[in-house]
Amino acid sequence: xxxxxxxxxxxxxxxxxxxxxxxxxxxxxxxxxxxxxxxxxxxxxxxxxxxxxxxxxxxxxxxxxxxxxxxxxxxxxxxxxxxxxxxxxxxxxxxxxxxxxxxxxxxxxxxxxxxxxxxxxxxxxxxxxxxxxxxxxxxxxxxxxxxxxxxxxxxxxxxxxxxxxxxxxxxxxxxxxxxxxxxxxxxxxxxxxxxxxxxxxxxxxxxxxxxxxxxxxxxxx
Amino acid sequence: xxxxxxxxxxxxxxxxxxxxxxxxxxxxxxxxxxxxxxxxxxxxxxxxxxxxxxxxxxxxxxxxxxxxxxxxxxxxxxxxxxxxxxxxxxxxxxxxxxxxxxxxxxxxxxxxxxxxxxxxxxxxxxxxxxxxxxxxxxxxxxxxxxxxxxxxxxxxxxxxxxxxxxxxxxxxxxxxxxxxxxxxxxxxxxxxxxxxxxxxxxxxxxxxxxxxxxxxxxxxxxxxxxxxxxxxxxx
Numbered sequence: 001x002x003x004x005x006x007x008x009x010x011x012x013x014x015x016x017x018x019x020x021x022x023x024x025x026x027x028x029x030x031x032x033x034x035x036x037x038x039x040x041x042x043x044x045x046x047x048x049x050x051x052x053x054x055x056x057x058x059x060x061x062x063x064x065x066x067x068x069x070x071x072x073x074x075x076x077x078x079x080x081x082x083x084x085x086x087x088x089x090x091x092x093x094x095x096x097x098x099x100x101x102x103x104x105x106x107x108x109x110x111x112x113x114x115x116x117x118x119x120x121x122x123x124x125x126x127x128x129x130x131x132x133x134x135x136x137x138x139x140x141x142x143x144x145x146x147x148x149x150x151x152x153x154x155x156x157x158x159x160x161x162x163x164x165x166x167x168x169x170x171x172x173x174x175x176x177x178x179x180x181x182x183x184x185x186x187x188x189x190x191x192x193x194x195x196x197x198x199x200x201x202x203x204x205x206x207x208x209x210x211x212x213x214x215x216x217x218x219x220x221x
Numbered sequence: 222x223x224x225x226x227x228x229x230x231x232x233x234x235x236x237x238x239x240x241x242x243x244x245x246x247x248x249x250x251x252x253x254x255x256x257x258x259x260x261x262x263x264x265x266x267x268x269x270x271x272x273x274x275x276x277x278x279x280x281x282x283x284x285x286x287x288x289x290x291x292x293x294x295x296x297x298x299x300x301x302x303x304x305x306x307x308x309x310x311x312x313x314x315x316x317x318x319x320x321x322x323x324x325x326x327x328x329x330x331x332x333x334x335x336x337x338x339x340x341x342x343x344x345x346x347x348x349x350x351x352x353x354x355x356x357x358x359x360x361x362x363x364x365x366x367x368x369x370x371x372x373x374x375x376x377x378x379x380x381x382x383x384x385x386x387x388x389x390x391x392x393x394x395x396x397x398x399x400x401x402x403x404x405x406x407x408x409x410x411x412x413x414x415x416x417x418x419x420x421x422x423x424x425x426x427x428x429x430x431x432x433x434x435x436x437x438x439x440x441x442x443x444x445x446x447x448x449x450x451x452x453x454x455x456x
Contacts, residue, residue: 019291048397050248050329051248051249051251051399051402052248052399052401052402053398053399066398067250067401068251068252068386068397068398068400068401069251069398070248070249070250072248072253072401073249074248083399085399086401087333087398087401087402087403087404088248088274088329088332088333088402088403088406088432089333089334089336089405089406091402092329092332092334095329096334096348096349096350104456115353117229117434120303126302126303126314126317126324126326127302127326127327128300128301128302128303129300129301129305129326129327129328129356130300130301130328130329131300131328131329131330132328133328133330133331133350133351133354133356134328134329134330134331134350137349137350137352138330138349138350142373153437164354164355165353165354166354167350167352167353167354168352168353168354169284173236198425215274
């Protein structure tokens with residue numbers, strides 16, 4: 001079988017399986033945003049946005065955009081039943097006060113102890129923290145959804161982050177285009193691999209050492 | 222009672238001196254006090270410090286980016302200092318690199334809480350956000366119940382520019398949808414709070430008291446946006 005990498009939609013699909021019914025969830029920008037499309041029907045997930053909206057639903061239809069109704073990415077939302085609006089202080093009390101069950105974030109790097117770096121490329125000298133540091137520290141569970149290697153094919157799962165960290169030891173689970181890896185006290189546990197990929201293949205693209213799960217299996221969607 | 226209603230934006234911002242610290246709410250396109258910003262560009266005050274979620278956006282919209290481009294800002298305190306897309310390089314980034322404008326980068330939740338703390342008379346607070354990062358360097362740390370926290374101080378301003386949906390002559394404000402964002406906390410954290418309002422300024426009692434988001438005690442000046450407000454950005 002060909003060793004194909006999973007596309008962004010499939011990564012999002014796998015992440016969606018991690019969301020429990022009734023969870024309050026904050027989705028970061030990029031692959032994480034796609035996750036909401038794959039939550040099974042019949043399940044209720046309340047999406048939180050730093051823009052001061054709870055129960056974000058679908059995006060507004062063209063021509064129906066309202067400049068006052070946006071998500072954290074600045075996209076226009078549709079009004080849906082059960083929505084609520086609040087100030088930035090309340091939006092972040094939800095995050096910092098531990099009221100958000102799961103956040104899904106993108107990453108530049110994740111270290112072997114679950115340190116997250118996702119806000120700044122050192123070569124630029126400027127960065128966008130936004131709500132990332134608050135989410136990484138405050139959410140009940142931090143799931144990283146990302147490509148396994150960067151655009152120069154360098155591993156993004158590293159021994160120690162060389163990029164400036166967003167938060168230390170915060171990541172619980174990584175879903176990449178070739179693997180699902182859990183951060184545990186014993187180290188990074190390789191739990192699932194993409195179809196056609198072996199544990200050795202994944203380790204070859206990972207700087208940090210991986211511990212093989214006794215239940216290692218192919219990614220199930 | 223002192224009259225809070227001003228006829229023009231120019232009048233409402235006329236006394237803002239050089240060197241002032243000003244709060245600019247807004248999240249994406251929502252809740253930005255565009256008319257007050259436009260008036261301040263015309264008024265021309267310089268060496269200003271801005272407190273804002275970001276430093277303005279690409280394109281032609283009226284936001285704090287205009288004040289930056291006009292060279293009126295000496296410092297920005299915000300949660301974003303880069304463009305939202307890596308391929309873009311905004312005026313702010315170039316000026317920051319050239320040493321023409323100073324930047325203090327603050328996590329968005331810490332920014333909100335520092336503003337809230339200023340409005341509520343809090344001396345300082347401990348938060349875990351930022352611990353273990355370069356933003357916590359040089360700041361006081363403290364372990365509380367086994368968790369590490371960093372000390373953060375309130376952010377006050379001389380002026381806050383506010384955008385509201387409705388207002389009465391007492392200064393009671395109501396916001397609409399996600400327009401609210403930083404508006405209510407910034408209204409509380411400034412010495413002088415100036416509001417641009419989208420609808421006619423109504424008599425007290427016309428806004429349901431249960432729907433007042435910012436009580437008038439926090440509001441000093443209110444200006445009605447003209448129905449043909451030229452600084453409205455269409456979606």
